[in-house]
Amino acid sequence: MNTSSSNAPRASRKSRAMTFPWIADTASMRSGRSIRLASIIAIVALLAACVGTPLPPMAPLPPGADAEPTATGQRPGDAGPLPAPLLKAKSRWVPVRWAELPGFEEDALFEAWNAWIKSCERPGPTFAPLCGEVRRLSIASGEEQRTWMLARLQPYRVEALQGSAEGLLTSYYEPVFKASRQAGGAYEVPLYRTPATLGSRKPWFSRQEIDTLPEAKAALKGREIAWVADPIDALVLHIQGSGRLSISEPDGAQRTVRVAFAGSNDQPYRSVNQWLLEQGVSKVSPWPDATKAWVAQNPQRVQQLLWSNPRYIFFREEVLSDFDAAFGPKGAQGVALTPGRSIAVDPGSIPYGTPVWLASRGNAAALQKLVFAQDTGSAIVGAVRADYFAGTGAEAGEMASRVNQPLRLWVLWPK
CATH class of the missing domain: 2.40.240.50 (Barwin-like endoglucanases)
Structure with a gap:
């Protein structure tokens, strides 16, 4: 669990409104070996779960959910009226179309699924009903995972209570x-x-x-x-x-x-x-x-x-x-952090265990990816505020020390 922001100077800086273009994710915090090991771990965990209590069958997807996206980036299944905004203690969630999420069609979702399975070790009541399907999808293709997300989840843009949707991203790591x-x-x-x-x-x-x-x-x-x-x-x-x-x-x-x-x-x-x-x-x-x-x-x-x-x-x-070596320490949710896929948040804005779409661009990294709210910190305060877990060791520390850049967040909430 991180107890502050990624480093000393970041802990005292205030978030300020910024505008910037979104570009594709060019950062990956895993080595090839870590990816393979973490994937094997996820499969072993899935098989172990299957040997125990049988998982419930997945409900059928709604018609059109598995159709290809249109030229505008919107899938046919991403239609119909949007739900009402949701108000949290420190943030306001505004419902949006999936097409608003930058890079949603490009993210390597299988990398994020390890973090989702970790969250399902201690899920809250909102996400617990989905965990059986999450485990089944750990060996699915990225397109199948994307289709399932579109059918089961509704994206909401996270905004401050005053209306700003832009905040600050810092990063932390596990030193050796x-x-x-x-x-x-x-x-x-x-x-x-x-x-x-x-x-x-x-x-x-x-x-x-x-x-x-x-x-x-x-x-x-x-x-x-x-x-x-x-x-x-x-x-x-x-x-x-x-x-x-x-x-x-x-x-x-x-x-x-x-x-x-x-x-x-x-x-x-x-x-x-x-x-x-x-x-x-x-x-x-x-x-x-x-x-x-x-x-x-x-x-x-x-x-x-x-x-x-x-x-x-x-x-x-x-x-x-x-x-344990493939993962980081346990965060505030009580589950091990996944390098490049776990973030620390203000729980007054985003509950632990929530899947979050993160978009941030700066000199240190360009990130557009699925992450999970699994930790917090004394300096991680505010609606659109996150600390990105970069991983373990000197390379992760070097990356974490440079991240201090604009941020946008979308929570992915069950329909």
Whole structure:
């Protein structure tokens, strides 16, 4: 679960109205191996489900739903009167034709189906009735999946309550760092489990107090999971909310584990890059490389920089199997995130588990694709606001650090 936006500078920026042309999706966050592995996982999950409780038969599609799209992009089945708009706590959903969704005919939907099957592990009452058909369609063609979506779902354009349909897309990822089970040598920065006294006060100690107060230090003594070498790497883990550690065990063995979000000190999040800008630093991007460069030149001010963000994250260690390795950590919905197909949203605008059509164009990426609302974050606030899960490792992190661009969203709601 991400606890903020993808990086420090993005967390403090406000969304503003923007106009831009839509172009085809040119970004893919999976390697070929990951795609094949995730597809195999989906098929295995489907077969396992079929061995258990029999899936209900799919209802017949309405006449004309499977017809080819016309020259205007509208299918014959996408006709008839539109339903009324829907009002949510933080957004307004306006019904539209499928033809309004940019790139709908081009998206590789089979890649998204793995994320949909994950959502069906913990579906809400609205989408639970569709999960049997979703599982059956995991081995269907993209055209069959598209036809089913058109027949079963109604697209709604997400707008702010004030009427704007344009917002902001950022991105986050799962970092990978070297770590040690024992402090010493290069490894001096601890990652902690939740302290037993976490609920005794709200908010709990700030980052500065954790580093300086005997009471806070005593509460965390013995709660160390592992140590990393760089305080900025630890901060990256705190900002992203989870990560993987390549750990040196006391017996010399090496293994990879996941450290997942387990709680926070309930202090407000503050952008360290915004703090750097306030200090007169002109270049704070890309994150975290620019921050590490500043730290190398100002070693006496490292603690001051870290303490500018009072929010502190606690982790739990999870065993990372080959099955788990194809997916990210669990998001707020309680299911594992799928690289390139999961987003964090404001649940006051879009409920968890909702399929969403995302369209965004910027210097970092051009995206027109099916994604799923499976996570949230403290900085992900507003109607048209999303944080795109880029995946795991340095390549995903490099992509995530550059995404800060215009966004439009359409929720796909059962008819």
